[in-house]
Amino acid sequence: MTDTLTQAIKDFIMEEFLPGEDPDELTTTTPLISGGILDSIATLKLVMFMEEKYSVNFEPHEVDKEHLDNLESIVKLVLSKNPTGA
Amino acid sequence: MDSTPTFTATKLGNSTAAASESHGRIRMRDFAIVAAQLILVLLLLRQFQIESPAFRILAMLAFAGFAVHSFLPLPARLPFFTALSLISIPLTLGLANGAWLIGIGFVLIAACHLPLSFRIRGLILLGLGVLLITQRATLLPTPWSEAIWPILGAMFMFRLIAYFYDLRHDKTPVTPAQSASYFFMLPNACFPLLPVIDFKTYRRSHYSGDAYLTYQKGVDWIVRGIVHLILYRYFYYHVTLAPSEVTGPAQFLQYVVANFMLYLRVSGLFHLIVGIVHLFGFNLPETHNRYLLAASFTDFWRRINIYWKDFMQKIFYFPAVFALKRFGTNNAIIIATLYVFLLTWLLHSYQWFWLRGTWLLAWHDMLFWAVLGVLVVANSLYEIKHGRSRSLSKKKKSWQSTALTIAKTYATFWFIAILWSFWTSESIVDWLALWSAWTGSYTAEALLFPLLSLLVIVLGSLSLPETATATMAAKGHRPWALDRAITIALALGLVLISMEGVHTRVSNEFGNLVSSLRSAHLSRLDNAKLERGYYEGLLSVDRFNSQLWEVYSKKPANWLDVENAGLKRFVDNFAQNELIPSFVSTTKYGTVSTNRWGMRDQDYTQARPADTLRAAVLGPSTVMGWGVGDGATFEALLEERLGREPVSSAFKHVELLNMGVPGYQPPQQLVAFDNVLDLQPNAILYVAAGREISRSADYLAEAVEKRLPIPYPALAAIVDQSGASAGMEKAEALKLLKPYGAAILQAVYGEIAGRSAELGIRPVWVFLPQVRGGSWQEETPETVRIARDAGFAVINLADVYQGHDIDTLRLAEWDDHPNELGHQLVADALYRALQKDPAILFGSTAATK
Numbered sequence: 001m002t003d004t005l006t007q008a009i010k011d012f013i014m015e016e017f018l019p020g021e022d023p024d025e026l027t028t029t030t031p032l033i034s035g036g037i038l039d040s041i042a043t044l045k046l047v048m049f050m051e052e053k054y055s056v057n058f059e060p061h062e063v064d065k066e067h068l069d070n071l072e073s074i075v076k077l078v079l080s081k082n083p084t085g086a
Numbered sequence: 087m088d089s090t091p092t093f094t095a096t097k098l099g100n101s102t103a104a105a106s107e108s109h110g111r112i113r114m115r116d117f118a119i120v121a122a123q124l125i126l127v128l129l130l131l132r133q134f135q136i137e138s139p140a141f142r143i144l145a146m147l148a149f150a151g152f153a154v155h156s157f158l159p160l161p162a163r164l165p166f167f168t169a170l171s172l173i174s175i176p177l178t179l180g181l182a183n184g185a186w187l188i189g190i191g192f193v194l195i196a197a198c199h200l201p202l203s204f205r206i207r208g209l210i211l212l213g214l215g216v217l218l219i220t221q222r223a224t225l226l227p228t229p230w231s232e233a234i235w236p237i238l239g240a241m242f243m244f245r246l247i248a249y250f251y252d253l254r255h256d257k258t259p260v261t262p263a264q265s266a267s268y269f270f271m272l273p274n275a276c277f278p279l280l281p282v283i284d285f286k287t288y289r290r291s292h293y294s295g296d297a298y299l300t301y302q303k304g305v306d307w308i309v310r311g312i313v314h315l316i317l318y319r320y321f322y323y324h325v326t327l328a329p330s331e332v333t334g335p336a337q338f339l340q341y342v343v344a345n346f347m348l349y350l351r352v353s354g355l356f357h358l359i360v361g362i363v364h365l366f367g368f369n370l371p372e373t374h375n376r377y378l379l380a381a382s383f384t385d386f387w388r389r390i391n392i393y394w395k396d397f398m399q400k401i402f403y404f405p406a407v408f409a410l411k412r413f414g415t416n417n418a419i420i421i422a423t424l425y426v427f428l429l430t431w432l433l434h435s436y437q438w439f440w441l442r443g444t445w446l447l448a449w450h451d452m453l454f455w456a457v458l459g460v461l462v463v464a465n466s467l468y469e470i471k472h473g474r475s476r477s478l479s480k481k482k483k484s485w486q487s488t489a490l491t492i493a494k495t496y497a498t499f500w501f502i503a504i505l506w507s508f509w510t511s512e513s514i515v516d517w518l519a520l521w522s523a524w525t526g527s528y529t530a531e532a533l534l535f536p537l538l539s540l541l542v543i544v545l546g547s548l549s550l551p552e553t554a555t556a557t558m559a560a561k562g563h564r565p566w567a568l569d570r571a572i573t574i575a576l577a578l579g580l581v582l583i584s585m586e587g588v589h590t591r592v593s594n595e596f597g598n599l600v601s602s603l604r605s606a607h608l609s610r611l612d613n614a615k616l617e618r619g620y621y622e623g624l625l626s627v628d629r630f631n632s633q634l635w636e637v638y639s640k641k642p643a644n645w646l647d648v649e650n651a652g653l654k655r656f657v658d659n660f661a662q663n664e665l666i667p668s669f670v671s672t673t674k675y676g677t678v679s680t681n682r683w684g685m686r687d688q689d690y691t692q693a694r695p696a697d698t699l700r701a702a703v704l705g706p707s708t709v710m711g712w713g714v715g716d717g718a719t720f721e722a723l724l725e726e727r728l729g730r731e732p733v734s735s736a737f738k739h740v741e742l743l744n745m746g747v748p749g750y751q752p753p754q755q756l757v758a759f760d761n762v763l764d765l766q767p768n769a770i771l772y773v774a775a776g777r778e779i780s781r782s783a784d785y786l787a788e789a790v791e792k793r794l795p796i797p798y799p800a801l802a803a804i805v806d807q808s809g810a811s812a813g814m815e816k817a818e819a820l821k822l823l824k825p826y827g828a829a830i831l832q833a834v835y836g837e838i839a840g841r842s843a844e845l846g847i848r849p850v851w852v853f854l855p856q857v858r859g860g861s862w863q864e865e866t867p868e869t870v871r872i873a874r875d876a877g878f879a880v881i882n883l884a885d886v887y888q889g890h891d892i893d894t895l896r897l898a899e900w901d902d903h904p905n906e907l908g909h910q911l912v913a914d915a916l917y918r919a920l921q922k923d924p925a926i927l928f929g930s931t932a933a934t935k
Binding site: 016017018019021022025026030036037039040041044045048058059060061063064065066 | 251255256286287290384388399400403404405407408411415419466469470473474476477478479
């Protein structure tokens, strides 16, 4: 379940923000916000995508480096809101 | 979002990280490297007199504190930093003020932690805020000095919002040391402008990375900050122009660039501040990350002040987007972005209030933020649609993409620089008047700044990766050794050229340049503004970058509020205003009163009494006695002494009529002269206080702008000759009239001296220098010559203040008017001059005692 969720979010990021990049370079610990991949607009797009796809609601204060800086923490946050990840 | 590089994964970095990462430890060798660089930094601070002496003491405290702190057990470090921060406050503000500030701060922090609901605590904080606002606005008395307000404001005005927000949303327990060090953070006690550090980031960043690399990053940023501050001085002292000096395209471009470059002061200070905080283990985000190389408006907004951007994003932007998302993501982003810029404008005014005690509400300020907001929205929409370049790894750049980046960066730089000139102009009209410079002559000099800025942008763009990369964040921009080499080379190089034996050997010109950069003082333009400043609102002072602003920020809001109490009134003539007759007001400096004729003086009969020397003393605020009580003006002191110890037997009585009016420029003295004739003076003492020539041109330009009737044919002829026409903007009229400054003064002096001679009035001209030396002195020789040529007898008091420390003579740092001692010196000097040559005022039949 976690792997599926990770892959789906990774696919979204690759498609939306990193077209043409090597997917192998995006690991679960690659810094996304502090690495400049997710700026405020990209972060919001990602949040909206996850809200819609996984029927979860994010809080404004969760849109930060602590919760969204890499795939691992993003997946953790989504699972905390929707344990089935579906 | 900006990248926040962490420095790891280099050879030396790895070995150090392995040794210290988890415990914040540092090896002795690494400590020695940092300590050696800090000694170099101290030398730099001293050699270039960076910021105030108080800051340099705090820097020493911080660096010594760092040495102790680095070897403390990790749990003891934050309490130690807290103690150091608390000590820095009374050290800077004095014991009593420091204690008040800390006390108020603890009350505010305690209110955040009351065992009440979040809403109730919020209301309590709001109540405390309102109480402090009424005190700041001087509606309620305070037992502490005004000096603490800017610092208290800097500590709490924004950080309290971020802190309270995190208390609600971040469930990690807060320790007292975290709270206290966050608000009272060293070196805040010296700086009223501080990055709005986020509380969560502050806490999480404490030893979040390798200790040594965090310290080293701090040193790098401190040195970078010093370089920014030295560059700022170069632009401030040598490149800035007054709007009236913008006469052609070359000057226009110079004005725009120099004006924007003054922001180096803020970026330099922020680097310095954040760098010092790094020395205590806080691995904070990079401030002002190469903001001159921004390639778009959103990029500029992200880079220029990441702390402010993050604060606004977290507290206002994301909550607004979430609240509005039902209208669609794009719409929510647009509205939230505009909302953030509206709030930024309002919060600048709020910040201004805490610093100055008055609200800043200017149209061009609002327009600036509106334009920037719209540009960022447009840029955001473009990025939503087309995305922006991102990469997971560093890639080789093609020359086409590099050229495109350079072109975008160059366009962004000039657009922002022009927008910045709008923001910092005194008014929209003044800014529009600058554009007339494009009708001036086109010279090769006009290419200087466009080419220089292009060179800087090309070099900067080539040295940076084109796209944001995730590996860049993980590995740092440059190899570790190169970063060290840059820091050490910069610091050593600057220390070397700061040495007199080095910089004077290169050339005299270079020696003078370095010498000017080695001290903090007001530029020639700000000095002129300070001289005029008594009559101007603070709005005319650059708001975020100028040292004059700093001087003014210390000025109490009600400083000599006699003006607001109705000392002057408007009149419908060429002078525009005059003192109100029979006015009385009590100020901190004593009573200020006027007689029935509207003079700051005792009462006199209209007709001159028999056997009386009645001299009308014409002049500006110094003659009127700004900042001293009745009877303490040099005019009153001299009159009393001439009565008590006569220097001439030609007259039995001496009356000196104080015709001084604050703000009067030479052309206005013509009106004062006309007015005093009804009181039958038989002598005139015209007191000139410096910059007579430029002020004459300035006032005539004002008269042109305001369409004032000019009842003096000689002046009206000069206006015609210059090409200035009624209703023209002042800046434009001034450009035309400036070359006629000497001719205008000749006309003024000629009129007063000529008519005096016709009426049997003895015209005497007194040169009274300003308390502080400065570029105003450049005009003095020509002014004296003009006065002599016009027919005045001249008394030159150029050395009246010699041998006295300026601080013992002036009213305050922000007000260079002479105080009581200054007036006494002037009265004594005038008395001696008259004693030596009584005929100058009393006529040739005088007999000296």
